[in-house]
Amino acid sequence: MSEPLPDDLWPDVKPDAARRLMAAAIDSFATRGYHATTTRDIANAAGMSPAALYVHFPSKAAVLSAISRSGHEQALAMIHGVVVSTKDPVEAIGLLTQKFVAWHAKRHRVARVVQYELNALPEEDYRAIADLRRRTEQLVRDVIGDGVRSGAFEVTDARTAARAVLSLGVDVARWYTDGGKPSPGMLGRQYADLVLRMLGAKMP
Amino acid sequence: MSEPLPDDLWPDVKPDAARRLMAAAIDSFATRGYHATTTRDIANAAGMSPAALYVHFPSKAAVLSAISRSGHEQALAMIHGVVVSTKDPVEAIGLLTQKFVAWHAKRHRVARVVQYELNALPEEDYRAIADLRRRTEQLVRDVIGDGVRSGAFEVTDARTAARAVLSLGVDVARWYTDGGKPSPGMLGRQYADLVLRMLGAKMP
Numbered sequence: 001m002s003e004p005l006p007d008d009l010w011p012d013v014k015p016d017a018a019r020r021l022m023a024a025a026i027d028s029f030a031t032r033g034y035h036a037t038t039t040r041d042i043a044n045a046a047g048m049s050p051a052a053l054y055v056h057f058p059s060k061a062a063v064l065s066a067i068s069r070s071g072h073e074q075a076l077a078m079i080h081g082v083v084v085s086t087k088d089p090v091e092a093i094g095l096l097t098q099k100f101v102a103w104h105a106k107r108h109r110v111a112r113v114v115q116y117e118l119n120a121l122p123e124e125d126y127r128a129i130a131d132l133r134r135r136t137e138q139l140v141r142d143v144i145g146d147g148v149r150s151g152a153f154e155v156t157d158a159r160t161a162a163r164a165v166l167s168l169g170v171d172v173a174r175w176y177t178d179g180g181k182p183s184p185g186m187l188g189r190q191y192a193d194l195v196l197r198m199l200g201a202k203m204p
Numbered sequence: 205m206s207e208p209l210p211d212d213l214w215p216d217v218k219p220d221a222a223r224r225l226m227a228a229a230i231d232s233f234a235t236r237g238y239h240a241t242t243t244r245d246i247a248n249a250a251g252m253s254p255a256a257l258y259v260h261f262p263s264k265a266a267v268l269s270a271i272s273r274s275g276h277e278q279a280l281a282m283i284h285g286v287v288v289s290t291k292d293p294v295e296a297i298g299l300l301t302q303k304f305v306a307w308h309a310k311r312h313r314v315a316r317v318v319q320y321e322l323n324a325l326p327e328e329d330y331r332a333i334a335d336l337r338r339r340t341e342q343l344v345r346d347v348i349g350d351g352v353r354s355g356a357f358e359v360t361d362a363r364t365a366a367r368a369v370l371s372l373g374v375d376v377a378r379w380y381t382d383g384g385k386p387s388p389g390m391l392g393r394q395y396a397d398l399v400l401r402m403l404g405a406k407m408p
Contacts (some may be wrong), residue, residue: 032322116320116378120237159387160394163379164372171375174320175367182364190364196273198402 001088003107009110010070018056018066020046025063029113034064034120064117065125071114072132075100079139089147090201093165095162097195098142100169104176105184111173144199154200213314215275222260222270224250229267233317238268238324268321269329275318276336279304283343293351294405296371298396300344304373305390309384315377341366348403358404369399 013019018116024046028037039060043053057063082096082148104111147153155161168191182190217223228250232241243264247257261267286300308315325333345366351357359365372395386394 033239034236035237103332156388157394161398164395164398167375167379168231168368168372171371174374187364190361191368193360194365194368194402197404198398200401201360 002118009107013066013070015056017046017052021053021056022063022067022070025060025067026109026113029064029117030109033115034060039063061120061122061125062118064113065121065129067113068112068117068121068129069125070131071110072129072136075103076139078103079136082140083143089143089150089152090196092143093140093147093153093201094192094196094197096100096143097169097192098163098185101172101191102168102184102188104169104172105180105187106178109142111146113172115173122135123176131185137166140165147199147201152201160197163200168195213311217270219260221250221252221256225252225257226267226271229271230313230317231338233268233321234313238264238317238321241333255345265324265326265329268317269325269333271314272321272325272333273329273336276333276340277403279307280336280340280343282307283340286373287343290379293347293354293356294400296347297344297351297403297405298400300347301369301373301396301399302389302392304370304392305376305395307389308373308376309380309388309391311362311379312377312380315374319374341370341406344369351403351405356405365403368402372399 010019010022013022021042024044025037025042026192028041028045032041037060039053039057040050042060042063043050046053053063057066078099082099083092086092086095118126118129141158144153144155144158144161144165148155148158172187172191176184176187214223214226228248229241229246232245232249233350236245236302241264244254245255246264246267250257257267261270261399282303283300286303287296290296290299322330322333326360335341345362348357348359348362348365348369352359376391380388380391
């Protein structure tokens, strides 16, 4: 059940105990659901006492917020990084689809918490994360809009198209399983092809 | 919160009390999550006693199974109905995408339970539903395969493409909200266009 804790998952979270608690929370939420998980469950799964959990997080909701915020910030940073790396909308959409899809496959257990537990977030955290999501979607919509203006894409509604691109990636977290086929990288490339066709890009 | 209970939602479920309990369960699962919901919560939400619930369902899991089985059977029947109604793969994929997407938008609260609580199903029910899902995906894959052979579609991997078509529809349940824009019917038509492009269909 337990996902090994890769170094690149939460590089900005310190100390290591906080990251261990976040990883334990992901296992507990996957097993029992968020609502039925207690802080004791999370602490136990991390091999720590409930008191030790409270040193790092004031509540179960705070652990969820940390996981959700980190996931959304990473997604936004990744897409922003792609968008500023090239002026070619076709290259940008291909690359960001590849990376977004591969992340949701490789980190499907984390991604399920990031994507499916928004309603359990405290209101202030929810607003902050809704803002990250809007900015992420806007970046994708802007690239699609650029491509439509330059004639690289043929799309009737850039908003629906942007949503569909991200939606395809998010839903990978629902159905992807450990050791799944195709590999995260291959799935990312296949989906990038499908997405570029969907946007009416001239395929080579 | 409570979704009105439309006549066409579970036409095969009798008596009315059983349907009321299924609708109440959907509200309770949406509010508390499946794991933290009790049979008492469901009975209360339906305005019934816990004893009255047990007349119709032996357990909370049985209510979930009834909701999940009905949703999956409806999806399979809908897609099967489209597939046998036309020999044209482009028409079939366009129509089934439209209907599948519109259903997930219109019934997003039911669809979330149908699509996201599979892991909570008792093992035997899970197997039955996994079989319905396989048959549904196979129907879509076969239509795509027919279209590739006839030259109507241009697709590298029919399996990944079929998964992407269904995945786009399923994920609508995650993000669609009551009174959402575009309307379920319009979203279905927009997604049908995107999906046909994705499969390399010659667009008119």
